[in-house]
Amino acid sequence: MESILHITTLHYLVLGAALFLLGVIGVLTRRNVVIVLMSIELILNAVNLNLVAFSRMWGGLHGQIFAIFIITDAAAEAAVGLGILIAFFRNKETVNIDEVNLLKW
Amino acid sequence: MTDPNSSLSNLDLETPEKPFLDANELVINMGPQHPATHGVLRVILRLDGEKVLGLECVIGYLHRGVEKIGEHRTYTMFNPYVDRMDYVAAVSNGLGYCETVEKLLNVEAPPRAQHVRVILTELNRIASHQLWLGTHALDIGAITPLFYTFRDREEILKIYEKYCGARLTTHAFRIGGLQYETYTGFEQEVKNFLQFFRPKIDEYEELLTTNRIWVERTKNVGIISGKDCIALGVTGPVLRASGVKWDLRKAQPYANYKNFDFDIPIGENGDTYDRYLVRMAEMRQSVRIIQQAVEALPEGPIMAKVPKVMKPAAGEVYHSIEAPKGELGYFIVSDGSTQPYRVRVRPPSFVNLQALDVMCRGQLVADVIAVIGTLDIVLGEVDR
């Protein structure tokens, strides 16, 4: 009971792990590229959560700074990813990741 | 002018423009119930994002068979029907019809009637342009001019109401002249109106002409060249804004327009802004004409000798006048009976509407609205 009601860093880490797993499952199993990209966002957010939780644990701000950098990174990733997606859709008229096999012989 | 057959060469009406993204193009149905299509015009727009790839006008939602009705009415009885075509310029419609039948009958209205006709028709031109200005500005998003123009249009309608009892579909003229003598104080009231109206045009121009957003919204929008106008049969202010100095009041003078001194305002670029300027200038010219007509209003009879039962000799006649929206032509075939064999109307709105596709290609959706507004169509006239 005590461990449930007393929120420690571990709780946040477990939450982050759950999100991370959900993201990984999404990336590995979905066919729709848009949803795959969103799953990647989930993964990045899980990492962010861990970083901020650690930052709180150690009383420093480095974790938060890293979270900010990761959010920046996520923005860049989303922009480029969606750009690729649009280019792909224009060529293949689909957003299905199984069709992204132009490099396969 | 140039050969009409060759002038469409620079227009490619068949192949649509290549879309920017290969996404599915969007087909949008603008109208028949749409606030900016001025009635029941239906425009099928093919869009790429916001860019217009092509459009098609679907008309006929207001078709009342006016031309067919004409074949079953006597010449006199058909006269009020033409008022219902372009209901914002009913007087001009009546003038065109009366003059056509007079031509068929070989009679001419007496000078006083001619003068009153010119006064009322030019007042009607002002009223029509006012309504156009208000709705056009409303389409582009300026809501205030509408109320100003309607306030001032009311003064014209008051003069009509006093003259013939009706405000919109006036049935002001009769074949051979006028039925009603002008009421007491008519001249003074017209002069008062002119006095009142001159500063009002400046007021409208103050609201719009130099308004940055208005200029940005209308300059280089819906450009059509004079050549294309002629090829498509576009007339009226739209043609004149494209730089063609063609006004039936000067080119083929009817009524007694040749007695009055006025200019034909023309534009340079044929864009929406030029059409706006041309119409504003036309209002000023109309004021000039009315001023001259009302000052030189002769005394005399108002009705020519016209038989009670009109039976024009078999034959056909085409007569056209410069209505506020362009060339309004009537083609009447008589078989010698009391009823016309065929009445055909060449309405300006209907012909001008053809140019919509040419003017809108490659523009944005918002420009389609502006162009529909600047063409100044009245669906009653388009569908008849």
Add this chain to the structure above:
Amino acid sequence: MRAIIQYIQSYLGSDQTPGAAGNMFWALVYIMVVFAGLSVAVIAMNWLERKILAHMQVRLGPMRVGPHGLLQPIADAIKLLLKEDIMPSEADGFVFWMAPFIVVLAAFTVFVVVPFGPTHAITDMNIGILFMLGVSSLSVLGIVMAGWASNSHYPLIGALRSSAQMVSYEVAMGLAVVSAILMTSLNAEGTGTLSMIGIVQAQQAQGEWFIFKFFPLGLIAFFIFAVAMVAETNRAPFDLAEAESELTAGFHTEYSGFRWSLFFLAEYSAMIAVSSIAVTLWLGGWLRPFPNFLSGATWDRAFSLFPGVVFLLFAAMCFYNAVRMPKHPLFRIQTIGLAGFGVVLGLIGLVLFVPAVSLRVQDIFWFSAKIAGFMYLYIWYRGTFPRYRFDQLMQMGWKVLLPLGLGVLILTATVALLQQRIWHP
């Protein structure tokens, strides 16, 4: 019981906002007051917009429902609530249902940090202005949802236009905001603040509203924000998203009745919200005008009379119009109603003359008065300007406001640095 009363009383002597002091009871009271006031303000705006616009357009506006149409918004609200709530059969039900609530939620939540006075805010956050910008940008989501879920072309185009517009103008807006925040760091410690109350206090400490700071830099930043905020709220001349002549009604074409009225409510409260950002950042928030020319206790007292005088003026206007009402039995109720309204306003005005009350309330008065000025501007724009076209709007945002904002930001930073290092080391 006594503990509860003590808990309630404990806040009264505090000089913090209830949220910052951690007093949940008063926070709740403030939330209620703010949202009630917001609803009243939206109703008043509805009436005022119609009346002012009508007088600009040589007409009278609503005159029938109540004296001078005062009850018209209420009649409209009743009509909207009673109307059938239509949902297109092909619409995405849940998203369609959620969208208006998200828009309203985003528009209302920002008022959590709006400082009506040094203590008159629900709470004071360390990231106040960031929170306001962030939460108000969430309304884009609601608009996109509404447009997409309607499964109709006009709403979709409206939603795309509106979201593109809001996202683009947020950039210029952010730059303008940052240049104002830079100015808060011109103090002894050299640290700025994002807290809404802190920003106003910085203006108080520097004895200058930020609009006049580093003239004309503050003015240009304010101008950028003032343009961007009109675009941000989708109002004329940037009302392309709901351009009725092009897209019938944009993203809320398919909405009706109560849910449509939620969009309406959100639009007006968003207008008030962005105006309050502008007031806080550049116009000194709750501070009275002319802090440096007309300073001193006498002027303070003179300015503290203002709220009461304004209310008495409103009351006088009511009485004047009540006297001018037609002397006809049919108009008796309306005349009495107008006079009664005047009496209420006059009583409020009299109460505001009590020094203890006016001391507490004049902050709120000045803040609201400044917002009212912005609201008038909104109406004025609507009466005067035609509508921009979409590409022109984008050009304006990216090619005019953005470079201007960047330039102002750099110049402000340079001047601020010079001032700190060279002129006042």
Add this chain to the structure above:
Amino acid sequence: MAPVATPFFFYLFAAIMVIGGVMVITRKNPVHSALALIVALLAQASIYLMLYAPFVAGVQIILYAGGIMVLFLFVIMLVSIDRSIRERQFNSQWVVGLIAATALGGLLIAVYTKGTNIFPEHALSVVENDNTQQVATMLYGQYMFPFEIASLLLLVAIIGAVVMAKKRI
């Protein structure tokens, strides 16, 4: 008395986040997925507030919920989704993917159960009041160089996205 508010809000937001995450990866319609993701992200912003990281929470709301997700919704509307909704939703190696993810989950559980003792008992208190100022000091002091690189990265991303999304340059 143990604090009630903190666990309550933690579990509330955690539940919202997990449910949102599940919705993201299970919905057929990408718009619904995106909306679920937005809800999850907002809940995460609240959790940041609980962790005394208000600035990160603000950035999360502005950038993620207000920026990135709008971009997502935009793209979803740009590409027609009707076809992908009707198609099979999971790819051919989904079984392998699920197994791999489960293995990863097992690994994480193992780490957390074995490594609990490396975490201190109580979280240190972080001063909340000037969080933004401290973040700014670090961002423009110690992390100046990474910060510049991040801005360069964003620039490259902008150009890359424009180049890729535009057909004719």
